[in-house]
Amino acid sequence: MAQHYPYGGEPPDDPGGRVLRTVLILAAIAGVITVVAGMLIVFNSPEEYGLASQRDQLSLGAQPDGKATGQPAQALFKAAPTVPPPLPLPDPAPPMMPSSPVRLVIKKLGVNAPIKSLGLAKDGTIQVPPAGNPNLVGWYREMATPGEAGAAVMLGHKDTYTRSAVFSRLHELVNGDTIEVKRQDGVTAVFTVGGIEQASKKTFPTERVYGSRANAQLHLITCGGTYNRAIGHYTDNIIVYATMTSSYRS
Incomplete structure (x- = not known):
């Protein structure tokens, strides 16, 4: 129930x-x-x-950094100011007799520029190419001619007030790239890059750039670093060190 x-x-x-x-x-x-x-x-x-x-x-x-894969950026050459310039791996070519340069060719950067002879300014510094011609390279005539034993020094502007200039992409060169200098004697000297340096203008490596060398070397100089508007100049220099590794007659 x-x-x-x-x-x-x-x-x-x-x-x-x-x-x-x-x-x-x-x-x-x-x-x-x-x-x-x-x-x-x-x-x-x-x-x-x-x-x-x-x-x-x-x-x-080992953690991923989120950046695209590829070749690592080349490290800039760094050394005390008294250390000799870096040399490329190939053996240097024997130096040639002096002959003034007439044209600089850097195929990788699209540079094909006439060369102007430069001396010293009134203040004792090296003259710079006229800013009115952004495609002009200056060669310091008190040093060696390109292909001659010693360091041939050339200068070029990074930019002007209105546009980029002949050495605006100089920092893109890497070890092993080649630079050609056409000379008055009809010979083209071929230089191989051994190192690139960014140096403060306050501690410019004078000995490395202008010191005597047994081989035929080419040193290209332009501005780099940060532009200081107060003084109207860049803080650093970009310096390319190259050694002659071959030559040919045009």
Whole structure:
């Protein structure tokens, strides 16, 4: 026979059932606590449980930097001002007799420029090519001629007030690139780049650029670094060091 409860509603209190439910609830809570504690231990020491991933084991230097892959940028030559200029790997060619330069060709940079002879300014510094002709290169005539034993020094502007100039891309040269100088005697001297330096104008490497050399070298100089509007000049110089490695007659 069906049992009826007066007034309807919930069944009367059952002490035995209430105790059983309490025990089950406490057991469930204890189980959850045990699982959470175990997970924390594993996460804090994953290598002890064989869960350490390759990403966790990478050193900081091996992390990707997000940059596009490709050839690394060439490091600029750095040395004390008295250290000789860097030489290319190929053996230098024997020096030639003197002959004034007439044209500078750097095929990689699209440079094909006439050369003007320069001397010293009134303040004792080397003259610079006239800014009115941005494609003009200056050769310091008090040094060696290109192809002659010693350092031939040439200067060119990076830019003018209105446009880029002949040596605006000089910093793009890398070790092994070639530079050609056409001479008055009809011979073209070919120079191979051995190093590129960015030097502060306050600590210009005078000996490295203008010192005597046994081989035929070519040193190209232009401006670099930051433009100082207060004085109207760049803070640094870009210097390319190259050695003659061959020659041919045009």
